[in-house]
Amino acid sequence: MGFDVKKQSGITVIDVEGQLIVGNRQELKQKVLQELENGERKFLIDFARTGYIDSSGLGVLVSLSKKIREQGGELRLANLNEDLRTLFELTKLDTLFQISSSREEALSSF
Amino acid sequence: MNPDCILELPNDLRSIERAVQYLMDRGRDAGFDRERLRLNFRVGVSEALANAMLYGNGRDPAKRVRVEARISPDAITVRVTDEGRGFNPETLPDPTLPANRVSAGGRGVFLIRKLMDRVEFNERGNSITMILLAERERETGS
Secondary structure, eight states, X not given: OEEEEEEETTEXXXXXXXXXXXXXXXXXXHHHXXXXXXXXXXXXXXXXXXXXXXXXXXXXXXXXXXXXXXXXXXXXXXXXXXXXXXXXXXXXXXXXSOEESSHHHHHHHO | OOOSEEEEEESOTHHHHHHHHHHHHHHHHTTOOHHHIIIIIHHHHHXXXXXXXXXXXXXXXXXXXXXXXXXOSSEXXXXXXXXXXXXXGGGOOOTTSTTTTTOSSOOHHHHHHHHSSEEEEOSSSSEEEEEEEOHHHHHHHO
């Protein structure tokens, strides 16, 4: 379980492995904010290998999206499984994020 | 509720995943719908435990969270009780309103109410009881 950060086509891509929950959300936040501080502005979080996101995890995505936008950047999401998509739809966060069905689609959308 | 399973958890967020997995395994062993365990049950119970530890018990490591569960193939009832002063669940704002969607918090109880079939708080507001019905029971009841 963890976060793998890499650069792809000038975009910072973060793979969330396992879960994004109250116990590890700060780790993701710190990693993304560090990249933002380093001057990165385009972020993609890929949930292809994510089983579960809790409300704290959803909250940290909202918070990061706001901070990135304030710096003139953008955060996009990809590869939500059916359960995760349900959580985004219930909370109407699907209206707040650009969500792609694949990493390739997300990368080409920037 | 006459529980057939009682857990006393330390006020440690790391204990949530193991407790929820244990209860999911008990539900699966009892023949409860796997799909509803995976999303509805997991989210509902995880959120209730996180709220109890973070807000109810105020992250105090000396406090504990009590979980009582009654598990059958038709329905699972889970009660989560913390040692806090309680809160009024009716005062929580709707996180799906446009003005609240950009808020980092406030989605836990909302998700519990959306994903569990019945949700009740005690008068003090430090204990939540959630009932999740098997899909066939929901269809019968509708």
